[in-house]
Amino acid sequence: MAKYMLIMRGTDDTQAQMAKASFDEMLETVGRFNDELIKAGVLVAAEGLDDAAQGVVVDYSGETPVVTDGPYGETKELFGGFYIIDVSTKEEAVEWAKRMPAFPGAKCEIRRVPGIDEFPQDNEWVKKERAWREQTGQL
Amino acid sequence: MSSVGAIWRIESARIVGALTRYAGGDLELAEDVAQEALAEALEKWPRDGEPDNPVGWLLATARRRAIDTFRRRSVRDEKYALLAEEDTDGGDGHLWDPDRIDDDVLALMFVACHPVLSPEARVALTLRTVGGLSSEEIARAFLVPVPTVQARITRAKKTIAAARVPFEVPPPADRKERLGGVLSVLYVIFTEGSTATSGDVLVRKDLAYEALRLARTLAALLPGEPEVFGLIALGELTASRFPARTGPDGEAILLEQQDRRRWDRTAIRRGLAALGQATAAGRGLGPYGLQAAIAACHATAASVAATDWERIVLLYEALGRVAPSPVVELNRAVAVAMASGPAEALALVDELVATDRLPGSYLLPSVRGELLLRLGRRDEARGELELAARLCGNERERRVLLRKLEDQ
Numbered sequence: 237m238a239k240y241m242l243i244m245r246g247t248d249d250t251q252a253q254m255a256k257a258s259f260d261e262m263l264e265t266v267g268r269f270n271d272e273l274i275k276a277g278v279l280v281a282a283e284g285l286d287d288a289a290q291g292v293v294v295d296y297s298g299e300t301p302v303v304t305d306g307p308y309g310e311t312k313e314l315f316g317g318f319y320i321i322d323v324s325t326k327e328e329a330v331e332w333a334k335r336m337p338a339f340p341g342a343k344c345e346i347r348r349v350p351g352i353d354e355f356p357q358d359n360e361w362v363k364k365e366r367a368w369r370e371q372t373g374q375l
Numbered sequence: 376m377s378s379v380g381a382i383w384r385i386e387s388a389r390i391v392g393a394l395t396r397y398a399g400g401d402l403e404l405a406e407d408v409a410q411e412a413l414a415e416a417l418e419k420w421p422r423d424g425e426p427d428n429p430v431g432w433l434l435a436t437a438r439r440r441a442i443d444t445f446r447r448r449s450v451r452d453e454k455y456a457l458l459a460e461e462d463t464d465g466g467d468g469h470l471w472d473p474d475r476i477d478d479d480v481l482a483l484m485f486v487a488c489h490p491v492l493s494p495e496a497r498v499a500l501t502l503r504t505v506g507g508l509s510s511e512e513i514a515r516a517f518l519v520p521v522p523t524v525q526a527r528i529t530r531a532k533k534t535i536a537a538a539r540v541p542f543e544v545p546p547p548a549d550r551k552e553r554l555g556g557v558l559s560v561l562y563v564i565f566t567e568g569s570t571a572t573s574g575d576v577l578v579r580k581d582l583a584y585e586a587l588r589l590a591r592t593l594a595a596l597l598p599g600e601p602e603v604f605g606l607i608a609l610g611e612l613t614a615s616r617f618p619a620r621t622g623p624d625g626e627a628i629l630l631e632q633q634d635r636r637r638w639d640r641t642a643i644r645r646g647l648a649a650l651g652q653a654t655a656a657g658r659g660l661g662p663y664g665l666q667a668a669i670a671a672c673h674a675t676a677a678s679v680a681a682t683d684w685e686r687i688v689l690l691y692e693a694l695g696r697v698a699p700s701p702v703v704e705l706n707r708a709v710a711v712a713m714a715s716g717p718a719e720a721l722a723l724v725d726e727l728v729a730t731d732r733l734p735g736s737y738l739l740p741s742v743r744g745e746l747l748l749r750l751g752r753r754d755e756a757r758g759e760l761e762l763a764a765r766l767c768g769n770e771r772e773r774r775v776l777l778r779k780l781e782d783q
Binding site: 366367370 | 382384385480580585589592640
């Protein structure tokens with residue numbers, strides 16, 4: 237088994253579609269999908285993000301980071317939220333992504349989430365992080 | 376794995392479940408036509424491209440084949456004549472009913488784990504129909520030849536049909552007992568995956584994780600059953616130790632020597648949450664919940680010395696009352712050794728030897744050897760450990776025993 241993150245990537249247009257959609261309907265559609273993941277026994281975590289317009293962007297192109305307010309209309313893709321699922325293969329993660337409710341124009345990126353075991357265990361920073369994960373019960 | 380394989384893993388339980396209901400409870404027919412549809416997909420999709428609605432395609436293909444069978448059989452069996460007739464109404468035969476699909480999957484689990492089947496048959500049929508594993512995958516996981524698995528599944532389906540096992544979630548009166556049957560199948564699968572009884576691989580994690588996944592499915596479909604949560608908790612807490620159970624060369628590392636920093640904390644957290652659910656029911660813990668509670672004592676202890684062994688002794692006593700077994704007695708003896716010393720534990724073990732309740736098991740001489748060693752009775756200890764190594768079927772566990780002998 238391996239953990240995969242399904243990263244939802246919307247656009248300004250899909251954001252607009254979402255704003256127009258019925259909230260109740262959306263809750264039901266997403267809720268049904270989440271329920272499928274739960275019933276299949278594969279859901280690890282899921283979070284959706286607040287409105288991009290409420291966010292800020294830190295840009296590192298200059299010598300010092302520059303902070304700008306959202307919305308960042310010039311971007312083509314907006315990170316909207318994610319799922320982490322525990323499945324046996326990448327293909328299975330892809331099949332789940334295909335079932336995800338999404339507005340036309342949106343995309344979903346699928347990336348494997350490596351475990352801390354895959355990092356050098358004698359590195360002091362890895363050890364430190366490991367200790368923190370132990371204390372807090374993190375992923 | 377192809378996309379066909381991935382889709383099958385996700386959908387097989389629902390496809391076979393829906394088809395079984397459609398075929399009037401005939402699991403054998405449903406599974407056959409589902410497998411035929413899968414075979415057809417494996418041949419056609421790579422060539423012609425994946426259909427827009429893969430699940431719909433699989434269902435429609437399986438249904439067509441089912442109707443062919445209904446018609447063929449209608450000559451000699453009225454039941455199939457009715458099924459074939461019903462299907463000419465132009466509808467989809469209520470094949471995919473979103474309101475019933477959860478019950479179909481549940482019914483499938485209960486039927487696959489039905490007590491008329493042998494334990495091996497229950498395991499194979501569950502992994503095949505509910506888990507969506509192929510005969511090859513099941514054979515690999517259980518280290519048996521593929522034809523053996525195929526024969527088990529074929530026989531199992533015939534037994535279900537001959538015994539006229541109804542395709543349904545058992546009525547409340549039978550629920551508790553039948554649920555126990557389902558849980559024991561998942562437990563066997565988990566245990567087989569987490570401790571191989573033979574062969575060279577100590578942790579066949581994927582099989583264990585599959586059992587855990589099916590237990591989560593069961594919890595979602597049949598909420599409020601404390602023992603389902605107990606089994607999930609036991610599975611999560613046991614699996615949390617997987618990263619620490621084997622050394623760099625694949626050798627087994629015993630609990631006391633494990634680097635606890637390597638335990639999977641997320642799994643522990645999930646396990647403790649599930650144990651909380653099992654406890655919250657307030658009906659007292661069952662066998663799985665109690666084993667999970669024992670695993671939780673280990674999972675939350677910083678070291679062997681810091682473990683609450685007295686609590687573990689009490690939990691084993693409770694476990695011995697609800698699910699008496701010599702293995703539980705042996706484990707209780709190990710806990711007693713930790714809580715009160717080896718002499719008291721040896722008395723318990725000797726009682727097991729005297730009553731010959733664990734004949735042929737390597738565990739008994741292995742524990743006895745260990746206790747004798749701690750009591751300084753080295754010659755006797757050596758004899759017991761040698762016996763244990765001879766009886767042990769798992770190559771890696773045997774090496775641990777041999778190392779103990781060398782260390783003397």
